[in-house]
Amino acid sequence: MKxxxxxxxxxxxxxxxxxxRRKALITGLVVMAVWVxxxxxxxxxxxxxxxxxxxxxxxENTRLQLEADSLSAAIEAGLSDEVxxxxxxxxYGMRRPGETVYxxxxxx
Numbered sequence: 001m002k003x004x005x006x007x008x009x010x011x012x013x014x015x016x017x018x019x020x021r022r023k024a025l026i027t028g029l030v031v032m033a034v035w036v037x038x039x040x041x042x043x044x045x046x047x048x049x050x051x052x053x054x055x056x057x058x059x060e061n062t063r064l065q066l067e068a069d070s071l072s073a074a075i076e077a078g079l080s081d082e083v084x085x086x087x088x089x090x091x092y093g094m095r096r097p098g099e100t101v102y103x104x105x106x107x108x
Contacts, residue, residue: 037044079087088094095101 089101093101093103
């Protein structure tokens with residue numbers, strides 16, 4: 001018997017009665033539901049994982065946007081004289097006339 005003829009007789013046998021058609025339909029729907037839920041490239045499991053990742057990324061994006069806004073505000077405000085003096089003293093070791101600077105080295 002040829003393969004195509006065998007498939008025809010098998011399908012005729014499976015779909016012969018309304019009960020067997022109903023069983024075949026339910027089996028097909030269950031197989032399709034399992035496939036879509038677990039094995040598809042856009043399965044429900046992967047979609048749930050992507051949704052949780054989206055929430056984490058959105059929260060990080062908000063945090064970074066707030067940080068960028070605060071840094072932009074600090075840049076626009078400029079440096080005050082006190083900040084410039086502190087940076088000059090700490091970074092470059094500058095001092096005022098008549099002032100003695102004692103350097104303290106930190107031990108690791």
